[in-house]
Amino acid sequence: MFGTKTGNVDNFQERADISNAFELSYYETLGHYLTHVGVHPFQDEKESVVRLTLLVTFWITGITPMYITIWETIRKKDYDRMFEDSPQALTALISLVKLLNVYSNRSRFQYLFNYIIRGRKLMKTDIERRVLNDITKNGTVLADIYRRCLLLAMTLFILLPLFNPIMDILAPLNETRPRQHLFHVNYVFMDEMEHFFSVFVHLGVVAVVTVWFIISIDSLYIIIIHHACGMFAACGYIVQNVTEEIKDEKNFTGTYEFEEYNRCVIVHYEALQFYDVLNSCCRNSYLIQMGLNMVIVSTTAVQGC
Secondary structure (H helix, E strand, O other), X not given: OOOOOOOOOOHHHHOOOOOOHHHOHHHHHHHHHHHHOOOOOOOOHHHHHHHHHHHHHXXXXXXXXXXXXXXXXXXXXXXXXXXXXXXXXXXXXXXXXXXXXXXXXHHHHHHHHXXXXXXXHOOOOXXXXXXXXXXXXXXXXXXXXXXXXXXHHHHHHHHHHHHHHHHHHHOOOOOOOOOOOXXXXXXXXXXXXXXXXXXXHHHHHHHHHHHHHHHHHHHHHHHHHHHHHHHHHHHHHXXXXXHHHHHOOOOOOOHHHHXXXXXXXXXXXXXXXXXXXXXXXXXXHHHHHHHHXXXXXXXXXXXXX
């Protein structure tokens, strides 16, 4: 299934001095995204706080007008509009929950990425490293596709409100075509339609920040979960390889097989520890996100009825 034993030389072993998983190509892009939103596990604390504070403060300036509008629709008992606006507002809230969960568990995520280095150093043969690397690479590719899809969808979403203003320039009519913002908002102190382009830019950047939160954190989970899967797969290869050695009586020594089984137990234990830490990081946040997602699905279903 996995192949046979090979030599002990590969690129990772040549860089035995690596102490930070983000130095590896599989995690480099992820590191940039996490740094941008201020939740990189090994980022300077002051820099992290400044980035996170600025982003969240700006995010609040765009989300607050959305919730003001929802509150007004509830007061006016305009439930159709409320159900229409709720999914966007709740999705934005979910993005904040994701971000703050990672930030509040920075020490645990540091522990996880230290586990990644420890786990990789337990791989002794090229095949074991290839098994781990292949699955890790799959996670990296999947995360990249996920980010690209969401960024493409976000770009199309942001550009849609510009269609009518552009048509007013290219094919003007006797009257201005109707304009609509990305979200229904109430800025209280200004008229949203009178300052259409200023509000459009503000809401557009807020949408970018929200999506950036989501793709950064989801990419983190995709990649580290694939690492855990790779550890279990490598452990499976070790067991398979030792079993084949035992069947071959000519090569059976006893000592080597015992050492390999012992190493397999260590690798499996490391993978279980990795899962336990990840579970403790995400359990409460996941419960909140699932609750909010259920509300989103319910409001969307009611809206469609």
